[in-house]
Amino acid sequence: MRHLICALSAAVLTVSAWGAEARHPIPLTIVLDFRGPHTERSVTEMKHEFESLIKDSSISVDWRMRGEVKSEVAGNLVLVRFQGKCVLEPAPYLIDERGPLAFSYSTNGSVQPFSEVACDRVVALARSAMSGGDFAHADLLLGRALGRVVAHELVHILAKSADHGHDGVTTPALSGLRLIAPEMHLSATDLERIYTVP
Numbered sequence: 001m002r003h004l005i006c007a008l009s010a011a012v013l014t015v016s017a018w019g020a021e022a023r024h025p026i027p028l029t030i031v032l033d034f035r036g037p038h039t040e041r042s043v044t045e046m047k048h049e050f051e052s053l054i055k056d057s058s059i060s061v062d063w064r065m066r067g068e069v070k071s072e073v074a075g076n077l078v079l080v081r082f083q084g085k086c087v088l089e090p091a092p093y094l095i096d097e098r099g100p101l102a103f104s105y106s107t108n109g110s111v112q113p114f115s116e117v118a119c120d121r122v123v124a125l126a127r128s129a130m131s132g133g134d135f136a137h138a139d140l141l142l143g144r145a146l147g148r149v150v151a152h153e154l155v156h157i158l159a160k161s162a163d164h165g166h167d168g169v170t171t172p173a174l175s176g177l178r179l180i181a182p183e184m185h186l187s188a189t190d191l192e193r194i195y196t197v198p
Contacts, residue, residue, distance in 0.1 A: 024058060025058045025059075025060055026057075026058050026059045026060070026076065026158075027060050027062065027076060028059050028060065028061050028062070028076050028077075028078065029061075029062045029063075029064055029076065029077045029078070030061055030062070030063055030064070030078050030080060030150075030154075031064045031065070031066055031069050031077065031078070031079045031080065032063065032064070032065055032066065032080055032082070033065075033066040033079060033080065033081040033082065034065075034066075034082045034086060035081060035082060035083050035084070036082065036083065036084050036085045036086060036119060037085050037086065037087045038082065038085075038086035038087060038119075039086075039087060039139050041139035041140065041143065042086060042087075042088075042139045042140075042142045042143035042146065043143065043146075044143065045139065045140045045142075045143025045144055045146075045147065046143040046144070046146040046147040046150065047061075047063055047143075047147065048143070048147065049143065049144045049146075049147025049148060049151075050147040050148075050150050050151050050154075052147075053147065053148070053151040053169055053184065053185070053186045054151065054154075054186060056186070056191055057186075057191055057194055059158075059194075066079075076113070077113060078113040078114070078115065078154065078157055079113065079114045079115070080115045080116070080117060080150055080153070081114075081115070081116045081117070082116075082117045082119050082146075083116060083117065083118055083119060083120075084118060084119035084120035084121075084123075085119055085120060085123065086117075086119040086122075086123070086142070086146065087123070087142075088123050088126060088127060088138040088139070088141070088142045100118065100121075101117065101118055101121050101122050101125065101149050101152075101174070102115060102116060102117040102118060102122075102149045102150070102152065102153050103115065103116055103153070104116075104153050104156045104157050106162065110160065111156050111157055111159075111160050111161060111162060112157070113157050115150070115153040115154070115156075115157065117146065117149055117150065117153075119146075122142070122145050122146060122149055122179070123142060125145070125174075125175070125176040125179060126141055126142055126145040126176055126179050126180050127176070128176040129175070129176030129177040129179065129180050130176075130180065134180070141180040144179070144180055145179035145180055148169050148174060148178075148179055148184055149174070149179070151169050151186065152169050152170055152174070155169070155170050155186070155190050155193065155194065158193075158194040159190075159193035159194055161193065163193075165187055165189060165190050165193075166187075166189070167187050168184060168185045168186055168187040168190060169184050169185070169186055169190070170186070170187070170190050
């Protein structure tokens with residue numbers, strides 16, 4: 001873990017230059033750190049949903065699992081840690097759904113490139129919006145929900161701001177229905193926020 005933190009700390013210096021590179025391609029390495037069970041199908045769908053949401057930006061994403069990160073990573077780096085079970089099981093279980101689905105760390109009011117997703121809360125909220133045949137595609141719907149939660153946090157990180165949007169994926173709260181809906185977008189305002197230094 002110390003080795004990874006050193007690599008991430010070095011990358012923080014690069015992150016501060018993002019705003020100065022307005023409209024130029026932004027290479028972004030997203031390191032996924034799962035602390036509990038997950039499925040490849042959900043992870044694949046999460047990546048697909050995230051890339052769909054940012055398709056109109058200049059961000060090019062390189063996905064890495066935590067174990068794949070060695071001492072050097074090129075480009076900007078963001079660590080996303082997933083706590084809890086990122087698996088939507090057929091039998092419901094009780095969990096407190098109040099509280100955030102994810103959060104990004106900040107230091108002295110400055111948003112850092114580290115985020116944490118509360119998988120149990122995302123799973124519970126996605127499940128609450130599912131019915132009938134949805135459960136046959138549970139992995140895909142959960143991956144879609146996780147992709148939207150990750151995109152929400154990445155806008156905070158890239159915009160270096162805790163501010164929320166008025167529509168789309170960056171609203172202050174996402175309902176279960178919005179997490180699994182067929183379509184969601186990243187607003188033009190949010191795309192601009194990614195390139196603006198606060």
